[in-house]
Amino acid sequence: MVKRMKWLAAGLSVIQVGLIVSACGNSNNNDSPSSAAASGTAGASASASASGEKMKLMVWNFDADKTNLNGYAMNAIREKLGVDLDFYTSTNDPDAIREKLLLQIASGEIPDWWKEVPFADADKFADQGAAAEIPLDLLEKNAPNYMKWMEKNLGPDPMRYVRRPDGKIYSLPVLWTLASSSEVLGYRKDWLEKVGITKTPETIDEMGEALTKFRNDDPDGNGKKDTYGMTATSATISAIFSPVFGAYGVYPGATVDMDGKAVRGEVEPGAKEALTTLNKWFKSELIDPEFFVNKDTNLDDKVISSKVGAVSRSWWEFLQPEAFFSGKYYLKLRELVPNAEWALSSGPKGPSGQFGITEGNPMLGTGIQFGIQLEKDQAKMAKYLQMFDATSFDMDLFTKIKYGEEGVTYERKEDGSYVYLPPYDQEEERTKFGIGPYYHAPASFNDYDFQAPFMTRKDLMPVKEEAASKGIGKYDFMTPLAKPVYTEFKDALDQMTIKNYINFITGRRPISEFDAFVAEWKKAGGEQVLAEAQAKLDELNKK
Amino acid sequence: MSDIGASAEYRELRPRAGPGERARRFVKYRALLLMLVPGFIFLIIFNYIPMYGAILAFKEFKIMGGIANSPWVGMKYFDKAFHDPHFYVVLKNTLIISFYKLLFGFPVPILFAILLNELPGRRFKRWVQTISYLPHFISWIVLSGIFITIFSLEGPINLLLKAMDRLPIIFMADEHYFRSILVGTSIYQSFGWGSIIYLAAIAGIDPQLHEAAIIDGAGRFKRMIYITLPMLVPVISIMLILSMGSILDAGFDQIFNMYNAQVMDVADIIDTYVYRIGLINANYSYSTAVGLFKSVVALILVLGVNRIVKAIGGNEHTLW
Amino acid sequence: MTYRKSLTEKMIDVLLYAGMIVLMFVTLYPFWSQIVLSLEEGASAYSTGFMLYPHKLSFEAYRLAFHYTPLWTGYLNTIVRTVLGVVLILVFTALTAYPLSKKDLPFNRAFTGFLLFTMLFSGGLIPNYLLIKNLGLLNSVWSLVLPGMISAFNVLIMRNFFRSIPESLEESARVDGAGYLRIFVSLIVPLSAPVLATVALWVGVGHWNAWFDSLIYISDGRKQVLQVVLRKIVIENDTSNLNAMIQKMSTNTKYTGRQLQSTVIILSIIPMLVVYPFVQKYFVKGVMVGAIKG
Known part of the structure; x- marks a missing residue:
């Protein structure tokens, strides 16, 4: 018995030791800069700055494997701003970033700042006192280039989109200027030529003709009737053949401003005409008969393995990577079909000459918010604003962060492009040196005009400009605005619309019932959604 | 031996209720009861303590208030x-x-x-x-x-x-x-x-x-x-x-x-x-x-x- | 054995064999397709049909993966948490399950109910995070190991196995003067190899595949587990997520391609396949010990 007790006591003490070890392990961890900083509060940092030490700012690090806390880029920022820097470490998964941030705030470790949370979350943070107010004069004084960039894209008083009912600003909007002109319709140019069409289809009839030939004239020359004209997915409303709807002047999946009237394209009369056309095409087997089953990967597979001749995507996917970004449909397709080429279009023109594709709102993210503790530490907020402004719009600092030191890590070619010098052409070496695009300080304000020399090889500039000019259409003006009614009904309405659209296109539901669908849609909450949008639009247009 | 025989024997040993009987079993199984302790400590710390979070179902969660200070909303959700x-x-x-x-x-x-x-x-x-x-x-x-x-x-x-x-x-x-x-x-x-x-x-x-x-x-x-x-x-x-x-x-x-x-x-x-x-x-x-x-x-x-x-x-x- | 098989029984054997072989091919396919994809060169990986063999063989993705240091740190961290998790869980689960296997243990029903309740009810993410934070376990491997230490499911499975061990064995040991602890260590545990192996496999694979807790509790990149590293690679290739896309564009990351994705999937499964035969051995061993003792 005594023996047994001893054994047990030993067992229990093992547990205790375990706990002690874990506690020690943790206190050791606290020495590691990131966790110490994460738990650092406003009070601590304020007192630090008061005692004459350097102010400590935090930089987000979503790629811990590709960054260096004390590397060249971080030192460049330190030097430029006279501050001390540390990392907030997270991951690259947006859902996880959001979850973790919510947990941190809920447990009282509010970070100094964060970026790009969903709108509803950002509103909540502002409403419930987790986010700090950003005074406009502080912003204008410390981030002038940012303000200039915003004004360039949004006109005077760019902050009107984020000003809350109390007249205060709680977030710095991020513009992704590409969004409003990204979607284009790509045709396989080599296929068009093969079937005897010399120009890119312009009208809806020409498009129908091209798709017919893609289906019937064996454009890939394999002797089998195994190609379709076009495919899509049904992941969102706007993913369903948006260019065809544009031909009839409607933009499903977005609340758009039609001469002062807030309109949802999916229930407009034009949508009925578009669905009629699509139904006709479906019956003649021009479009992928199982487009609605596609996930993104299936779509990629079908495009890259030459099963379809037309698809709607962001323009840069159709170009060579040197022109802008990693052109997937260009690169991978060409590996399989060396002479493959894309002809880009803004979508076919309809009977009354309308055309376009549902695009994205450039203000698709909430941008940057500051933790509430900075409301009382304006000096720090000002310093952050200076950092954001400098890392995004100061050419010298921007280059130092991304490319390092001229002559050591990179050189500028005669054509103006930046090239890494060996051994820094290897990412590992760049990580060691501490440069690259992974330093989020904040790396959110992307002025693509400013960044052009880094994105596009000079000789490809016209190609890029040409492609970018094709992205034309309308976008959802409601994206950045608070919209509780829409939030409530969105899922039900979206699912209903997608399902009915597929049924109309595939003929399971006769198109004559379109008006019945519109009535159902309005009854299921659509009416309220439109009313809410109209009220917001009136408010915006009044200003 | 056979399994069936063992369980028949076992059934005969099943206790009858009664305070004296329970006390006897306490003594008999004291070592076993102690063996339960570490596991149940883990259960209490890592399973039962966090369970208070379930009251969020009856509250309107306020991120700055935490679970305790969020207002009650009853059966709203x-x-x-x-x-x-x-x-x-x-x-x-x-x-x-x-x-x-x-x-x-x-x-x-x-x-x-x-x-x-x-x-x-x-x-x-x-x-x-x-x-x-x-x-x-x-x-x-x-x-x-x-x-x-x-x-x-x-x-x-x-x-x-x-x-x-x-x-x-x-x-x-x-x-x-x-x-x-x-x-x-x-x-x-x-x-x-x-x-x-x-x-x-x-x-x-x-x-x-x-x-x-x-x-x-x-x-x-x-x-x-x-x-x-x-x-x-x-x-x-x-x-x-x-x-x-x-x-x-x-x-x-x-x-x-x-x-x-x-x-x-x-x-x-x-x-x-x-x-x-x-x-x-x-x-x-x-x-x-x-x-x-x-x-x-x-x-x-x-x-x-x-x-x-x-x-x-x-x-x-x-x-x- | 003196038993002889009749002709019909031999026929049944043949049928069984044939059925099992077909089943093997069917269940092997997804894994095989990932191997094929991981060895496929470039764009051939984008295909709408079946992947039975690589069209153009390429080891590029493996070469890349082997030079990717975070993968190996991730491996190490995952191995640490898995080994630690399996050992501790086995010890504490068995310790908890053995007393509960005595039906006449005082308050047994109450204890079991107390245990079962945790299987069905939980407090959600926020209180768990606060708990880990207040215990000072953030950023430590203990935050991954301790919370799941006692799972009602494992305890009940083990308890039931202990109950199936003939009572007479224990009784004779008790007659020999052994206490419960000694019986547990020297009799019950060796006899329970099959169930211990099963639970070890369950929790081992669970720990091996877990990522969410690590994502939430661990912020130091060097302490991240394998699955988080793998997810990162997969997300880098996800084109459907707009935010991820913009981020990728601002960091100018190129798609790493399907080959690398499949490669990391294969690399994460292989250790499980290597370990399995060793665990499997205990399924058989348990019987033999049982037979000798019996």
Whole structure:
């Protein structure tokens, strides 16, 4: 018995030791800069700055494997701003970033700042006192280039989109200027030529003709009737053949401003005409008969393995990577079909000459918010604003962060492009040196005009400009605005619309019932959604 | 010795109630009671302490107030769920899919384990077993891609239909087939892995039982029915009861990666619905309320099935 | 064994063999397709049909993966948490399950109910995070190991196995003067190899595949587990997520391609396959010990 007790006591003490070890392990961890900083509060940092030490700012690090806390880029920022820097470490998964941030705030470790949370979350943070107010004069004084960039894209008083009912600003909007002109319709140019069409289809009839030939004239020359004209997915409303709807002047999946009237394209009369056309095409087997089953990967597979001749995507996917970004449909397709080429279009023109594709709102993210503790530490907020402004719009600092030191890590070619010098052409070496695009300080304000020399090889500039000019259409003006009614009904309405659209296109539901669908849609909450949008639009247009 | 004899003896030793008797058992089992302590400390710290979070279902979560300082809203979020017509659709789908998965998926690993055990050749047996559980390690993102290919218009199943002069079917978008596909593919992914516990139990069967039966002239089939299967009954019944605990988890990863708008009415489950709602508007209170609802249903089912098992098989195979 | 098989039984054997071979091929396919994809060169990986063999063989993705240091740190961290998790869980689960296997243990029903309740009810993410934070476990491997230490499911499975061990064995040991602890260590545990192996496999694979807890509790990149590293690679290739896309564009990350994705999937599964035969051995061993003792 005594023996047994001893054994047990030993067992229990093992547990205790375990706990002690874990506690020690943790206190050791606290020495590691990131966790110490994460738990650092406003009070601590304020007192630090008061005692004459350097102010400590935090930089987000979503790629811990590709960054260096004390590397060249971080030192460049330190030097430029006279501050001390540390990392907030997270991951690259947006859902996880959001979850973790919510947990941190809920447990009282509010970070100094964060970026790009969903709108509803950002509103909540502002409403419930987790986010700090950003005074406009502080912003204008410390981030002038940012303000200039915003004004360039949004006109005077760019902050009107984020000003809350109390007249205060709680977030710095991020513009992704590409969004409003990204979607284009790509045709396989080599296929068009093969079937005897010399120009890119312009009208809806020409498009129908091209798709017919893609289906019937064996454009890939394999002797089998195994190609379709076009495919899509049904992941969102706007993913369903948006260019065809544009031909009839409607933009499903977005609340758009039609001469002062807030309109949802999916229930407009034009949508009925578009669905009629699509139904006709479906019956003649021009479009992928199982487009609605596609996930993104299936779509990629079908495009890259030459099963379809037309698809709607962001323009840069159709170009060579040197022109802008990693052109997937260009690169991978060409590996399989060396002479493959894309002809880009803004979508076919309809009977009354309308055309376009549902695009994205450039203000698709909430941008940057500051933790509430900075409301009382304006000096720090000002310093952050200076950092954001400098890392995004100061050419010298921007280059130092991304490319390092001229002559050591990179050189500028005669054509103006930046090239890494060996051994820094290897990412590992760049990580060691501490440069690259992974330093989020904040790396959110992307002025693509400013960044052009880094994105596009000079000789490809016209190609890029040409492609970018094709992205034309309308976008959802409601994206950045608070919209509780829409939030409530969105899922039900979206699912209903997608399902009915597929049924109309595939003929399971006769198109004559379109008006019945519109009535159902309005009854299921659509009416309220439109009313809410109209009220917001009136408010915006009044200003 | 034989197992049956042991349990008969055991039954005779069953205690009679009474304070003196209980005290005697306390003394007898004092060492065992102490053994329980570390495990229960873990349970209290890591399972019971956080449970206060469940009250969020009755509160409006305020991120700066924490759980304690968030205001009470009573049944608001339950009302919200129960007044949402779509909630009944997803609840029904969850129950149907889950029930089918249980009905068809539960016996498969048992059958597989028994048949595998019948195979002569230890090496071959090992290979089959190892390979059978491979799909368990492949995520649904990958598996769904494969199944979409198999059930597509160009896929092998439609080629077969074509060869039989039938019209092709878009299975993944057909409400008549989709649930069957869900159940079938879920069995495919998990039967090998699920059979591990039964194979372990079969391994625990005393070989003497089989030898004795052989001497009595029992064939393989008879031994399968009269020895192997009865010896598995305790494991089967406890696995069945415990599986009730997750009856409202119809398989988020699988369905999320396989469904599409066409089959929404039969495939949308509680978890996918809550996920989509949460994407638009993160709401801890609502998802906590739904989680609590699922727990209560699971509790009722576990207790219910436990009672049924008790009624059929007596105390031997129940949870307590 | 003196038992002889009849002709029909031999026929059944053949049928069983054939059935199992077919089953093997069917269940092997997804894994095989990932191997093929991981060895496929470039764009051939984008295909709408079946992947039975690589069209153009390429080891490029493996070469890349082997030079990717975070993958190996991830491996190490995952191995640490898995080994630690399996060992501790086995010890504490068995310790908890053995007393509960005595039906006449005082308050057994209450204890079991107390245990079962945790299987069905939980508090959600926020209180768990606060708990881990207040215990000072953030950023430590203990935050991944301790919370799941006692799972009702494992305890009940183990308890039931202990119950199936003939009572007479214990009784004779008790007659020999052994206490419960000694019986547990020297009799019950060796006899329970099959169930211990099963639970070890379950929790081992669970720990091996877990990522969410690590994502939430661990912020130091060097302490991240394998699955988080793998997810990162997969997300880098996800084109459907707009935010991820923009981020990728601002960091100018190129798609790493499907080959690398499949490669990391294969690399994460292989250790499980290597370990399995060793665990499997115990399924058989348990019987033999049982037979000798019996």
